[in-house]
Amino acid sequence: MAQVRRLVTDLPGPRSQELMVRKTDAVAAGVGTTMPVFAARAAGGVVVDVDGNHLIDLGSGIAVTTVGNSAPRVVAAVQEQVAAFTHTCFMVTPYDAYVSVAEALNRVTPGDHEKRTALFNSGAEAVENAVKIARAHTGRDAVVVFDHAYHGRTNLTMAMTAKNMPYKHGFGPFAPEVYRAPLSYPYRDGDLDGAAAAARAVDVIEKQVGAENLAAVVIEPIQGEGGFIEPATGFLPALAEWCRSHGVVFVADEVQTGFARTGDLFACDREGVVPDLIVTAKGIAGGLPLSAVTGRAEIMDAPHVGGLGGTYGGNPIACAAALAAIETIEADDLVGRARQVEELMKARLGELQAADDRVGDVRGRGAMIAVELVRSGTQEPDADLAKRIAATAHRAGVIVLTCGTYGNVLRFLPPLSISDELLTEALDLLTEAFAADRAATSQEAVAP
Structure with a gap:
């Protein structure tokens, strides 16, 4: 499977939308989903949905497919x-x-x-x-x-x-x-x-x-x-x-x-x-x-x-x-690979934290990394910011999860089979999401 992010439709695509209607009719309402897209295939660091969109996987099915999907x-x-x-x-x-x-x-x-x-x-x-x-x-x-x-x-x-x-x-x-x-x-x-x-x-x-x-x-x-x-x-x-x-x-x-x-x-x-x-x-x-x-x-x-x-x-x-x-x-020395993932992710997320004080904390180890988001200039949890950034990442084809007692943490759990190139692209898109959100909220603040 090609290890690339590729969007051929808006998310969710038409086939995923059809399946979501069926889910609503057949599956108990208490079973929620993070993203409204349905998987068709997955391998390495990519999940392909039923519409042919290739998504970067930073969730690993909540830390399950550590060795990669379909290893x-x-x-x-x-x-x-x-x-x-x-x-x-x-x-x-x-x-x-x-x-x-x-x-x-x-x-x-x-x-x-x-x-x-x-x-x-x-x-x-x-x-x-x-x-x-x-x-x-x-x-x-x-x-x-x-x-x-x-x-x-x-x-x-x-x-x-x-x-x-x-x-x-x-x-x-x-x-x-x-x-x-x-x-x-x-x-x-x-x-x-x-x-x-x-x-x-x-x-x-x-x-x-x-x-x-x-x-x-x-x-x-x-x-x-x-x-x-x-x-x-x-x-x-x-x-x-x-x-x-x-x-x-x-x-x-x-x-x-x-x-x-x-x-x-x-x-x-x-x-x-x-x-x-x-x-x-x-x-x-x-x-x-x-x-x-x-x-x-x-x-x-x-x-x-x-x-x-x-x-x-x-x-x-x-x-x-x-x-x-x-x-x-x-x-495959996946313990060593996890440490490489940590080094790459913490370096990039540290740069993001230095540029945006709403990133209150960068923490975790290996391929279990998180950022805790707060209101600018404080340690007050900002769950809304976490939701906005996650939603922007999802629209761009990056699977990101949230967590935390206060709902203000973005968590990253990539499979250890993910390439540096995919991981870097995902972090680029997250950085862009933070910058766009900062610009949008600044405009709202000065609007009459």
């Missing part, structure tokens, strides 16, 4: 497995691909201790199972999560998620025994360093929950939906050490950050943090639904036989894809 090894592995069998249920007649994925995850996740893995379908399902495992191991009930967190859309994970709209509004009551602690948020924390921010969080935990009641602390090493917030250096190690000293299970939710996305195989690797349990999904299987909980053998083995599982968990096709995705990451 060759993944395609070949899936085709071979489909021809063999599509499903037997691992809990009925097991198969070796599940075991091989577990062995691979035990090998590549942080720490050299003895590990076990269980496979599931989605990030939220894996997070729930991590909580189940922690409760079984500790005999305690309480779970601590953090401000701005996102952990999923099931009842328990909605309770663990911080943001009301669109994730929680109208869907309660939620699961009990979930408590929230303050996160390290360098852009908004002033001079509070990682150690001090961790001490603040621990103080809240000890006062409001008590270590003797606490089964697990669950945290995203870099937050996803919450705004790509990267805690200050020292925050995660201090929390992990407090957990160890109090018999609390430290759970790293690396659903979005895992598998080379952040310029390390896992985000915890950057500070040498070794979680008791690590939750993975998204980039694990090149686009197929799969998730996992991997952790210390004595913790993972705590639930009774039959207490973990599910009909589709560790589907053989998804397992084949996962093994191919992991092979691709290692063989």
Whole structure:
């Protein structure tokens, strides 16, 4: 597939418009879409819609197609497995691909201790199972999560998620025994360093929950939906050490950050943090639904036989894809590629920040980069600006996502197969979008 941006119609094109009418008539209204275009093909850093428009992909299906859409090894592995069998249920007649994925995850996740893995379908399902495992191991009930967190859309994970709209509004009551602690948020924390921010969080935990009641602390090493917030250096190690000293299970939710996305195989690797349990999904299987909980053998083995599982968990096709995705990451040095993407993106976005004070913060690691947008001369969140810039990018054929508790963050999650040329073109278009928006708002300000 040609790795170029090419628009042959206005967006959305006529075929996408027809399909959107059908979607409205057939699909529940609660299922929204970021862009009103329908995909027909995708590969590398490009998504082609049904009208033949080639779009630059800075979303990766929300960090899923990290190795690229239709990655060759993944395609070949899936085709071979489909021809063999599509499903037997691992809990009925097991198969070796599940075991091989577990062995691979035990090998590549942080720490050299003895590990076990269980496979599931989605990030939220894996997070729930991590909580189940922690409760079984500790005999305690309480779970601590953090401000701005996102952990999923099931009842328990909605309770663990911080943001009301669109994730929680109208869907309660939620699961009990979930408590929230303050996160390290360098852009908004002033001079509070990682150690001090961790001490603040621990103080809240000890006062409001008590270590003797606490089964697990669950945290995203870099937050996803919450705004790509990267805690200050020292925050995660201090929390992990407090957990160890109090018999609390430290759970790293690396659903979005895992598998080379952040310029390390896992985000915890950057500070040498070794979680008791690590939750993975998204980039694990090149686009197929799969998730996992991997952790210390004595913790993972705590639930009774039959207490973990599910009909589709560790589907053989998804397992084949996962093994191919992991092979691709290692063989093609996608960890190194993520660091190259970070260097290119941060250099350009830093220039944009220097030229436009509405870009309050540029942050993130690897191919997980964000800009937080604020009103000029302040740190006041500007969600409207984020919406305008994203809409302009979409019209130009660049897939861009927004996020953040305040809705004011543009997030960039390009596949690691994207070329420098496509990435540079996308950043050029974003720079133009900011300049055009600045000019338009300036004209509005001086209009009589």
